Amino acid sequence: GVTDQDILADQDTSADVVSNGMGLRAQRYSPLSKVNAQTVQDLVPVWGFSFGGEKQRGQESQPMVKDGVMYVTASYSRVFAIDIKTGEEKWQYDARLPENIMPCCDVINRGVALYDNLVIFGTLDAKLVALDKDTGKTVWKKTVADYKAGYSISAAPIVVKGKVITGVSGGEFGIVGKVEAYDAKTGEVVWSRPTVEGHMGYLNGKENGITGGQANKTWTGDLWKSGGAATWLGGTYDADTNLLFFGTGNPAPWNSHLRPGDNLYSSSRLAIDPDTGEIKWHFQSTPHDGWDYDGVNEVIAFDYQENGKTIKAAASADRNGFFYVLNRTNGEFIRGFPFVDKITWAKGLDKKGRPIYNEEFRPGNPADAKDGAKGKTVVAAPSFLGGKNWMPMAYSPDTGYFYVPSNEWEMDIWNEPTAYKKGAAYLGAGFTIKPINEDYIGVLRAIDPKTGKEVWRYKNNAPLWGGVMTTGGGLVFTGNPEGFLMAFDAKTGEMVYKFNTGSGIVGSPITWEQDGEQYVSVVSGWGGAVPLWGGEVAKRVKEINQGGTVWTFKLPKRHEIAAK
Ligand SMILES: O=C(O)c1cc(C(=O)O)c2c(n1)C(=O)C(=O)c1cc(C(=O)O)[nH]c1-2
Numbered sequence: 426g427v428t429d430q431d432i433l434a435d436q437d438t439s440a441d442v443v444s445n446g447m448g449l450r451a452q453r454y455s456p457l458s459k460v461n462a463q464t465v466q467d468l469v470p471v472w473g474f475s476f477g478g479e480k481q482r483g484q485e486s487q488p489m490v491k492d493g494v495m496y497v498t499a500s501y502s503r504v505f506a507i508d509i510k511t512g513e514e515k516w517q518y519d520a521r522l523p524e525n526i527m528p529c530c531d532v533i534n535r536g537v538a539l540y541d542n543l544v545i546f547g548t549l550d551a552k553l554v555a556l557d558k559d560t561g562k563t564v565w566k567k568t569v570a571d572y573k574a575g576y577s578i579s580a581a582p583i584v585v586k587g588k589v590i591t592g593v594s595g596g597e598f599g600i601v602g603k604v605e606a607y608d609a610k611t612g613e614v615v616w617s618r619p620t621v622e623g624h625m626g627y628l629n630g631k632e633n634g635i636t637g638g639q640a641n642k643t644w645t646g647d648l649w650k651s652g653g654a655a656t657w658l659g660g661t662y663d664a665d666t667n668l669l670f671f672g673t674g675n676p677a678p679w680n681s682h683l684r685p686g687d688n689l690y691s692s693s694r695l696a697i698d699p700d701t702g703e704i705k706w707h708f709q710s711t712p713h714d715g716w717d718y719d720g721v722n723e724v725i726a727f728d729y730q731e732n733g734k735t736i737k738a739a740a741s742a743d744r745n746g747f748f749y750v751l752n753r754t755n756g757e758f759i760r761g762f763p764f765v766d767k768i769t770w771a772k773g774l775d776k777k778g779r780p781i782y783n784e785e786f787r788p789g790n791p792a793d794a795k796d797g798a799k800g801k802t803v804v805a806a807p808s809f810l811g812g813k814n815w816m817p818m819a820y821s822p823d824t825g826y827f828y829v830p831s832n833e834w835e836m837d838i839w840n841e842p843t844a845y846k847k848g849a850a851y852l853g854a855g856f857t858i859k860p861i862n863e864d865y866i867g868v869l870r871a872i873d874p875k876t877g878k879e880v881w882r883y884k885n886n887a888p889l890w891g892g893v894m895t896t897g898g899g900l901v902f903t904g905n906p907e908g909f910l911m912a913f914d915a916k917t918g919e920m921v922y923k924f925n926t927g928s929g930i931v932g933s934p935i936t937w938e939q940d941g942e943q944y945v946s947v948v949s950g951w952g953g954a955v956p957l958w959g960g961e962v963a964k965r966v967k968e969i970n971q972g973g974t975v976w977t978f979k980l981p982k983r984h985e986i987a988a989k
Pocket of ligand 1: 485529530531533578579580593594595596597655656657674675719809810814815952953954955
């Protein structure tokens with residue numbers, strides 16, 4: 426079974442992948458180097474495994490590998506265990522969801538957590554399920570939140586010191602975001618931490634302090650009671666500072682004129698004590714958000730040297746178009762810079778990292794309109810799907826660069842009146858996403874976090890929606906909606922490999938070593954938010970076919986022979 430030590434050492438141990446992010450810091454870096462710029466051209470698929478059925482749709486999973494078995498999730502809250510060597514199925518689990526689930530952004534799932542002999546994942550009806558790794562039979566099952574109120578789970582949980590840590594989705598339905606810890610072996614809840622100011626936290630069944638100290642300091646009226654701030658992308662963990670990093674989504678509703686104030690802790694990054702659920706620091710990237718700039722994107726701990734000193738930093742590329750480097754011990758802003766070409770809603774960041782707004786790019790107040798039905802429409806960039814959305818970036822300690830999957834797009838956005846109703850969409854906004862350039866939307870960027878400089882870029886016709894991985898072989902892997910698994914030279918950005926998987930890639934690649942051979946796996950299956958919410962962009966990519974296949978690659982045996 427998987428131990429805490431296995432999980433903590435995941436980035437440095439190449440024989441398996443036992444955490445989302447390929448290490449709890451989620452650098453998505455593997456030291457493996459047999460597959461490199463010289464050899465990668467020969468990478469060939471060894472098997473493909475179909476998730477089958479009519480249930481295709483978006484496949485955003487990162488597979489896990491332990492003791493010769495792959496554990497991978499698929500659309501509609503399914504899990505598969507597959508023999509690594511042969512691609513044969515060992516078991517599958519189908520959560521059999523109720524009819525009336527309400528995921529906002531496709532029926533996706535991003536992966537499992539492994540602990541002891543358990544395979545643990547979250548479902549679209551907002552449950553955590555722990556399965557026996559050998560049989561796929563349910564060992565425990567817990568309700569995290571009420572799916573009838575709009576809650577769901579799409580993120581991969583993580584396990585830290587024996588606790589499964591999960592967030593929740595539902596920001597478009599006026600839920601209240603939270604982060605929760607469960608005993609991994611029994612499923613008993615240990616702590617619960619709401620992410621909207623004013624709500625009570627719990628530790629071992631006892632009250633453990635109101636988030637933010639009191640209600641309504643940064644909200645208006647009763648809006649904090651349905652304030653959103655969903656923790657829908659899950660979190661990362663840094664053992665060095667013993668902190669969990671979770672991002673929070675947009676405040677609800679989108680119409681910002683209804684909720685004057687900063688609306689803590691929406692569109693923020695939170696550092697949380699994994700033992701108690703207490704918030705140690707917060708950094709709000711978009712106070713008083715009016716554009717759906719969720720602050721959920723992954724926070725990646727990394728160290729760098731400056732003037733002979735080690736800086737304990739963390740980086741995050743926000744939907745709002747800015748890349749942030751923070752001091753991960755206390756959340757202080759070190760620097761921030763745009764990582765996309767076009768940002769209209771803010772002129773820049775001040776010394777503390779707070780945006781300097783361009784108020785003319787905030788959608789107008791419907792109350793100012795003659796009929797009160799629709800406020801002034803503005804064209805804002807980035808679009809609400811963000812300069813970067815959920816798809817994880819990677820960090821290479823070899824180059825010191827972050828590899829950021831990003832998109833260039835803007836939107837028409839306007840506000841409308843709205844009121845909270847349990848289980849109903851709670852936006853108060855309308856929108857249309859539009860491309861900015863004729864020939865590309867996606868841009869994979871190599872970014873130097875010390876200078877903000879873009880070192881290289883690769884432009885992609887369709888929006889990039891898949892995760893990134895970097896390796897000791899000096900490569901950067903990712904996939905595109907056109908279907909290609911691609912590898913780039915980490916220093917120059919030259920594309921050195923591509924393979925067509927037959928459907929769009931919106932999952933995250935992994936690599937590991939078994940019996941002296943380096944394997945690479947990625948899930949293929951187009952979907953996620955773009956085809957559903959992408960407006961003009963969705964039209965541009967409407968020809969892409971759906972799918973649902975895990976592909977596994979390695980170098981042919983003759984490489985081993987040649988090496989000897
Ligand atoms: O506020 C939320 O609860 C929530 C949840 C999710 C999700 O669970 O995937 C997404 C979003 N928001 C969202 O804003 C968004 O752009 C998005 C894209 C995707 C995707 O998987 O393609 N999910 C989500």
